[in-house]
Amino acid sequence: MRHPISELARLYRYMKTLQGTYLLGAILLLGSNAFALLIPWLLKLAIESFRTPTSASHTPGYYALLIIGAAVAHGVIRIFSRTTLLHAGRRIEYQIREDLYAKLLTLDLTFFSRERTGDILSRFANDLANVRMLLGFGVLNIINTLILYLAALTLLIRISPQLTFYAVLPYPLMIFLVQRISRQMFKRSKEVQEELAHLTSQAEESISAAAVIRAYCREASQVEAFRTITTRYQSSNLKMAKLRGLMIPVMGSTGGLGTWIVLFVGGSWIIAGRLTLGDFVAFNGYLAMLIWPTVIMGWILNLIQRGAASMGRLNHVFNARPAVAEPDLPAPIVEIDGSIECRDLTFSYNTEPQLRNISLQIPRGMRLGIVGPLGSGKSTLVRLIVRLYPVTDGQLFIDGVDINRIPLRQLRNAIGYVPQETFLFSRTISDNIGYGLDGAEPAEIEATSAIAQLARDIRQFPDGYQTLVGERGVTLSGGQKQRTAIARALLKNPAILILDDPLSAVDAGTEEEILQGLSGYYGDRTVIIVSHRLSALRGCDQIVVLDNGAIAEQGTEAELLARGGLYAAMHREQQLREEIARY
Numbered sequence: 001m002r003h004p005i006s007e008l009a010r011l012y013r014y015m016k017t018l019q020g021t022y023l024l025g026a027i028l029l030l031g032s033n034a035f036a037l038l039i040p041w042l043l044k045l046a047i048e049s050f051r052t053p054t055s056a057s058h059t060p061g062y063y064a065l066l067i068i069g070a071a072v073a074h075g076v077i078r079i080f081s082r083t084t085l086l087h088a089g090r091r092i093e094y095q096i097r098e099d100l101y102a103k104l105l106t107l108d109l110t111f112f113s114r115e116r117t118g119d120i121l122s123r124f125a126n127d128l129a130n131v132r133m134l135l136g137f138g139v140l141n142i143i144n145t146l147i148l149y150l151a152a153l154t155l156l157i158r159i160s161p162q163l164t165f166y167a168v169l170p171y172p173l174m175i176f177l178v179q180r181i182s183r184q185m186f187k188r189s190k191e192v193q194e195e196l197a198h199l200t201s202q203a204e205e206s207i208s209a210a211a212v213i214r215a216y217c218r219e220a221s222q223v224e225a226f227r228t229i230t231t232r233y234q235s236s237n238l239k240m241a242k243l244r245g246l247m248i249p250v251m252g253s254t255g256g257l258g259t260w261i262v263l264f265v266g267g268s269w270i271i272a273g274r275l276t277l278g279d280f281v282a283f284n285g286y287l288a289m290l291i292w293p294t295v296i297m298g299w300i301l302n303l304i305q306r307g308a309a310s311m312g313r314l315n316h317v318f319n320a321r322p323a324v325a326e327p328d329l330p331a332p333i334v335e336i337d338g339s340i341e342c343r344d345l346t347f348s349y350n351t352e353p354q355l356r357n358i359s360l361q362i363p364r365g366m367r368l369g370i371v372g373p374l375g376s377g378k379s380t381l382v383r384l385i386v387r388l389y390p391v392t393d394g395q396l397f398i399d400g401v402d403i404n405r406i407p408l409r410q411l412r413n414a415i416g417y418v419p420q421e422t423f424l425f426s427r428t429i430s431d432n433i434g435y436g437l438d439g440a441e442p443a444e445i446e447a448t449s450a451i452a453q454l455a456r457d458i459r460q461f462p463d464g465y466q467t468l469v470g471e472r473g474v475t476l477s478g479g480q481k482q483r484t485a486i487a488r489a490l491l492k493n494p495a496i497l498i499l500d501d502p503l504s505a506v507d508a509g510t511e512e513e514i515l516q517g518l519s520g521y522y523g524d525r526t527v528i529i530v531s532h533r534l535s536a537l538r539g540c541d542q543i544v545v546l547d548n549g550a551i552a553e554q555g556t557e558a559e560l561l562a563r564g565g566l567y568a569a570m571h572r573e574q575q576l577r578e579e580i581a582r583y
Contacts, residue, residue, distance in 0.1 A: 028081035040285025089136025118201025127310035134307030338526035369537035372546035416489035424473030
């Protein structure tokens with residue numbers, strides 16, 4: 001099992017890019033502490049000049065001016081040291097956020113089907129904040145503590161090695177107790193971050209489903225569910241706070257106990273003449289300077305544990321590997337024509353096969369319709385053609401080439417895909433239609449909008465194509481969103497056009513207009529239409545009927561109706577519903 005701190009190993013390459021900044025910060029801290037450490041020594045000399053004014057080389061006033069100068073220099077340099085190191089932490093946070101976002105865009109639906117959106121957002125916000133604190137405040141205080149301890153202990157030993165031994169006598173006990181406490185801190189930190197992720201997910205889901213919650217009068221139950229999660233989050237935080245609250249007093253009491261021993265032993269030595277008053281004052285000054293670093297050490301350990309826990313959650317994303325990857329040996333394809341072949345294609349999301357032994361020939365220019373009962377595998381089949389899910393080698397071919405050997409960008413640029421779940425970005429209608437084609441001209445956007453029967457609706461909007469659609473297209477109707485998605489796919493001018501139930505939210509009249517517009521657009525493109533409404537399949541060269549993941553029937557509409565099988569039964573059922581609806 002990996003040690004929790006090993007989760008921080010990935011940060012090394014980020015810190016390496018800013019090694020000059022960290023080195024400058026360390027030098028500034030060294031200068032800041034040098035002036036801070038000079039003050040007790042100057043105080044020692046000032047006291048000795050009071051006691052023996054005749055033998056002193058300088059007056060007390062001279063040392064007072066030096067102490068003021070050292071204090072000012074210490075304060076100024078300290079400002080620059082803190083800003084240098086804190087800015088380094090923020091720059092690395094920016095780099096990690098960029099890399100994390102880029103990594104997420106390489107992952108496929110297999111990953112996102114396992115992860116909740118709120119959990120991913122929590123990693124971007126809360127976990128990255130913990131890492132930033134570690135790389136900024138944490139690194140600053142680690143360097144500062146090391147410099148202070150090394151320098152102060154050296155000066156303490158120079159003044160009195162024996163008194164230094166008494167001062168550090170409580171420290172072994174402190175180290176033992178800190179080790180016992182820190183073992184639990186990583187576990188508690190991870191629990192806090194996990195509960196915060198659950199809280200974020202619950203809030204994001206509730207906000208997205210606000211209309212549904214109100215429609216079903218589930219406000220009270222949602223509030224109760226959120227209260228349960230916040231209670232768990234509060235409990236995890238309180239457990240963490242107890243550990244942190246125990247850690248800091250343990251560290252602080254160590255310095256206090258050391259100071260008490262020094263006052264007792266050192267005071268008796270001054271009385272006995274074994275130690276001068278100036279040395280005693282300087283010794284206590286250096287010892288006092290160690291109290292805060294000792295206390296802050298507990299906070300640093302807390303930061304390290306929280307940073308390690310958060311980095312572990314970020315590493316979960318960084319270490320994820322897409323199930324759909326670029327081919328190791330890509331096929332030399334100049335252009336995709338659009339012929340598709342399935343050879344005993346079998347696929348399963350988990351253990352139960354979703355598709356079974358699908359064998360299908362779709363030559364270039366064919367219009368293929370796919371129908372079947374709910375859960376029969378229609379959408380799964382077209383998603384495999386777009387390679388949204390992994391396909392076994394030798395089962396799916398485009399232009400005679402195994403789909404796993406075709407570069408993903410080349411494959412997907414050749415496919416216009418309208419998914420069943422329409423998604424629009426919080427941008428203008430024009431931006432949403434032109435999303436799949438860089439530098440799309442307004443005339444092209446308007447032309448595809450006309451084919452999708454969307455132009456008429458857009459003309460009724462005050463801002464036309466510059467109308468903002470809101471989050472996920474909330475300002476548009478279901479039919480308008482579907483037609484926007486159709487126009488977006490048509491604009492790509494793809495060799496293969498896949499429409500997964502694209503007309504479910506439009507009325508019969510609009511459906512007829514869209515089908516007529518599309519019929520003039522198809523040309524020699526390969527077209528696959530998935531629909532539960534058989535009227536959308538008029539004009540298809542072939543129709544495939546899926547049932548329980550396998551091909552139940554295949555043929556033209558006339559052949560399937562004459563066969564009297566599943567397609568004919570679906571046809572009769574829909575005709576009966578239309579007749580009932582007319583009465």
